[in-house]
Amino acid sequence: xxTFRRQTRLLSPPRAVRVTSYRAPGKKVAIxxxxxxxxxxxLMPAAPSAPAQVENHAIALTLPVPPSVNHQYATVxxxxxxxxxxxxxxxxxxxxxxxxxxxxxxxxxxxAGLQSEWLALSIRFYFTSGLRRDVDGGLKxxxxxxCEGLGLNDNRIVETHLYKHIDKDNPRIEVHLAPASxx
Numbered sequence: 521x522x523t524f525r526r527q528t529r530l531l532s533p534p535r536a537v538r539v540t541s542y543r544a545p546g547k548k549v550a551i552x553x554x555x556x557x558x559x560x561x562x563l564m565p566a567a568p569s570a571p572a573q574v575e576n577h578a579i580a581l582t583l584p585v586p587p588s589v590n591h592q593y594a595t596v597x598x599x600x601x602x603x604x605x606x607x608x609x610x611x612x613x614x615x616x617x618x619x620x621x622x623x624x625x626x627x628x629x630x631x632a633g634l635q636s637e638w639l640a641l642s643i644r645f646y647f648t649s650g651l652r653r654d655v656d657g658g659l660k661x662x663x664x665x666x667c668e669g670l671g672l673n674d675n676r677i678v679e680t681h682l683y684k685h686i687d688k689d690n691p692r693i694e695v696h697l698a699p700a701s702x703x
Contacts, residue, residue, distance in 0.1 A: 577633050578698035581620060581666075583613055585647065585691045589657040610665040617669030634672055634697065640679035641666075642696040646687035655682040658693065666695055 586592070587605040594603040602610070621627045643662060647653050659682060667674040679700045 577630070578696065579620070579630065579634075579670075580694065580696045581616060583616060583662065583666075583693050583695060584609070585645065585653075585693055586658040586661045586665075588653065592661050606661060609661060610668060613662070613665035614669040617666065621670075631670060633699070634670060635676070637676070638678045638700040639672075639676050640681070640698055640700040641677045642681040642683075642698075644683040644685060644694040646685045646690065646692050646694070648686070648688050648691050650684070650686050655684045662693060662695065666697065670697075 586609050587603075592603060592606040592609075593600050595601075621631070624630060641663060643655075643659065645653070645655050645658060659680070663674055663677065663680075667677070677697075
């Protein structure tokens, strides 16, 4: 039985490159210029600079909109893992939480109160369009990031309120974490 071999694509012939230098002939200069390395751009937009409200028993923060569910997780070798965008979002929320706690004069009492009581979480999502996103897609990562930043176990949250709004100019989420009402 004859074997057929597929022809490989012919490569174009090498082309001569002309290098022209306008420097004085006595100076030796490296041909390749050195390029300063710039850090890679952040995966997440900067958090809005709205003042956080911190009380003795509750905390309210304005955070960036979390990545969509399709961008939160990646499948690697058959396992679902938090993606780079998800990790960047959690790190950014953690930084915002710690920054706001550092500015709070009664942070130890606040964190102790949040760690010892059942909690209610209220999240207001402000999206650019009402058609693109569901509120439940951003709940898990926002809740995990907030609880991780505060050092809380998210099983302390027994009450959740989600609201969806449209703000084309300033997409964000407004988070309010307080002790749950005794009902």
